[in-house]
Amino acid sequence: MRPDSRNRTGMLIGLATVAAVLIAWYVLTTVTQAISSARFPSPAEVASAFRQIAFTGYADGRLDQHVLQSCKLILMGFAAAAVIGVPLGLAMGFSRRFEAFFNPVFLLIRPIPPLAWIPLAIVWLGLGDAAKILVIWFAAFVPSVINSYTGVRSIEPHLLEAARTLGARNARLWLEVLVPGAAPHIFTGLRLSLQASWTTLVAGELIGALQGLGQVLNAAAQDLYPAMILVGMIFVGICGGGMTWILGRIERRAMPWRSA
Amino acid sequence: MAAYPQQAALSRREFWTLSLSGLAAFFGLWSAIALSGITPPLFLPTPWAVVERMMELTTQPFAGYTIQEHLISSVGRYLMGFGLAVSVGIPLGLAMGWFRGLDAAITPLLEAVRFVAPIAWVPFAALWFGTGIGGPTLIIFTGAFPPALINAYRGARFVEPRLIEAARTLGAGNWRIIVEVLLPASVPSIVAGLRISAGLGWQSLIGAELIVASSGIGYLMVKGQSNISTTTVMSGMIAIGVVGVVIDVLLRRLQSRIETKRLGKGSAQD
Numbered sequence: 001m002r003p004d005s006r007n008r009t010g011m012l013i014g015l016a017t018v019a020a021v022l023i024a025w026y027v028l029t030t031v032t033q034a035i036s037s038a039r040f041p042s043p044a045e046v047a048s049a050f051r052q053i054a055f056t057g058y059a060d061g062r063l064d065q066h067v068l069q070s071c072k073l074i075l076m077g078f079a080a081a082a083v084i085g086v087p088l089g090l091a092m093g094f095s096r097r098f099e100a101f102f103n104p105v106f107l108l109i110r111p112i113p114p115l116a117w118i119p120l121a122i123v124w125l126g127l128g129d130a131a132k133i134l135v136i137w138f139a140a141f142v143p144s145v146i147n148s149y150t151g152v153r154s155i156e157p158h159l160l161e162a163a164r165t166l167g168a169r170n171a172r173l174w175l176e177v178l179v180p181g182a183a184p185h186i187f188t189g190l191r192l193s194l195q196a197s198w199t200t201l202v203a204g205e206l207i208g209a210l211q212g213l214g215q216v217l218n219a220a221a222q223d224l225y226p227a228m229i230l231v232g233m234i235f236v237g238i239c240g241g242g243m244t245w246i247l248g249r250i251e252r253r254a255m256p257w258r259s260a
Numbered sequence: 261m262a263a264y265p266q267q268a269a270l271s272r273r274e275f276w277t278l279s280l281s282g283l284a285a286f287f288g289l290w291s292a293i294a295l296s297g298i299t300p301p302l303f304l305p306t307p308w309a310v311v312e313r314m315m316e317l318t319t320q321p322f323a324g325y326t327i328q329e330h331l332i333s334s335v336g337r338y339l340m341g342f343g344l345a346v347s348v349g350i351p352l353g354l355a356m357g358w359f360r361g362l363d364a365a366i367t368p369l370l371e372a373v374r375f376v377a378p379i380a381w382v383p384f385a386a387l388w389f390g391t392g393i394g395g396p397t398l399i400i401f402t403g404a405f406p407p408a409l410i411n412a413y414r415g416a417r418f419v420e421p422r423l424i425e426a427a428r429t430l431g432a433g434n435w436r437i438i439v440e441v442l443l444p445a446s447v448p449s450i451v452a453g454l455r456i457s458a459g460l461g462w463q464s465l466i467g468a469e470l471i472v473a474s475s476g477i478g479y480l481m482v483k484g485q486s487n488i489s490t491t492t493v494m495s496g497m498i499a500i501g502v503v504g505v506v507i508d509v510l511l512r513r514l515q516s517r518i519e520t521k522r523l524g525k526g527s528a529q530d
Binding site: 009010011012013014015016017018021022039040044096097100101102103105106110111112113114115116117118119120122123124176198202203205207214217218220221224226229230232233234237238240244 | 270274275278279281282283285286303327356359361363364366367368369372373374375376377378379380381382383386387388402415435446459462463466470471478481482484487489490493494496497499500502504505508
């Protein structure tokens with residue numbers, strides 16, 4: 001969109017601001033100590049907190065164990081939601097009868113934010129993994145359904161008519177017309193689902209967990225340990241970004257016709 | 261809506277029969293499980309027990325206040341956080357859409373924090389601003405800020421270049437271009453962003469209140485949870501859902517009002 005030289009200046013400005021922020025961070029926390037380390041950690045403190053959690057462990061686990069625990073819960077809840085939500089959304093988009101039957105219940109449940117299910121999940125299932133998976137499932141379910149539904153609706157009617165005239169029935173119609181046609185929307189939904197899953201997981205673990213990145217944040221908050229809070233946040237960001245990136249790769253693989 | 265792939269429209273009768281039977285199946289299943297005794301009533305109360313409890317909460321204080329008072333304190337925090345996000349996000353987004361340098365400077369910083377879930381700010385929010393009003397307000401801000409900014413930015417970036425050129429030729433400076441050209445032209449995008457912002461902000465508020473707060477609807481639910489009062493938790497969920505819908509309906513009204521106004525006036529913005 002922009003000319004190349006402009007792009008390069010843009011990148012330089014970007015690098016410069018990032019550098020400026022990092023330098024300001026160092027100067028304010030370490031050199032002048034204008035920001036006390038009880039409020040925001042200095043770079044050295046963050047590095048030592050990172051070493052501590054990566055090698056000796058913090059909040060009942062090393063960093064890799066926490067990350068693994070969080071990713072495991074996300075994947076389980078997210079996969080369960082996608083497996084149920086996408087077909088339900090496709091079916092609601094395809095059949096009016098199906099839509100008329102499920103939509104009112106769906107409309108009733110939809111306005112309740114996923115985080116609001118956390119206390120109920122805890123009452124039902126306690127503080128263990130099951131409660132978190134249930135809540136992540138709720139968080140990821142709604143966007144999967146809505147976007148798959150929109151996806152089917154966005155398919156050109158001509159395409160469907162053509163497929164039908166040429167004799168495509170049930171399984172073929174679904175696999176070769178409906179699913180590929182709705183795929184861009186399905187992936188949008190999955191991306192939103194994934195983001196919602198992360199928010200929900202962090203909240204769930206902050207409220208109570210034995211391990212996981214949210215539990216790191218929780219323990220660090222209770223210990224008044226700002227450096228560890230920051231390390232926890234950084235890894236929440238890295239994991240969330242990493243999973244979104246992987247989903248993007250899958251999306252490109254799954255829809256080669258779009259990447260042109 | 262778009263054409264349905266399969267059947268012709270359902271008759272009105274069929275539509276209502278199906279919709280109502282869907283709802284009946286949902287509530288029927290719920291009541292049946294609750295009454296059958298498979299699950300203790302403590303964990304799964306009947307729908308009417310929840311309604312009863314909700315009525316009770318309007319007169320009888322729980323966790324210090326009645327449900328209306330909890331709602332008022334939630335909404336108060338929400339309006340502060342959301343207001344702050346909007347009043348910083350929209351001007352900054354417009355400015356980023358106009359000044360390329362500002363865009364280049366701020367975008368990498370935003371990218372860096374983009375994937376940090378708003379809820380992950382809770383520990384710092386509590387550390388910096390306490391658990392009363394300041395902490396939760398920061399959480400709502402972190403939830404509501406990005407969509408407000410991004411949509412204002414997109415709106416400003418995709419303004420018709422001719423409009424900008426015309427304004428420039430007529431001698432408008434940066435300030436006037438932003439306020440009199442970019443802002444009005446990006447209103448639809450901004451309002452669309454506000455709806456997303458409002459939803460995320462409301463959701464973040466609930467998260468903040470579940471974790472750190474001493475009043476509010478999220479706090480009510482946490483207390484209900486620790487007393488194993490499922491009816492209270494469910495009442496809270498219903499209240500949250502209703503407020504969420506009300507907020508969205510209000511913003512949708514605003515959106516359609518602005519759209520009809522624009523269509524009525526034509527594209528001229530003078």
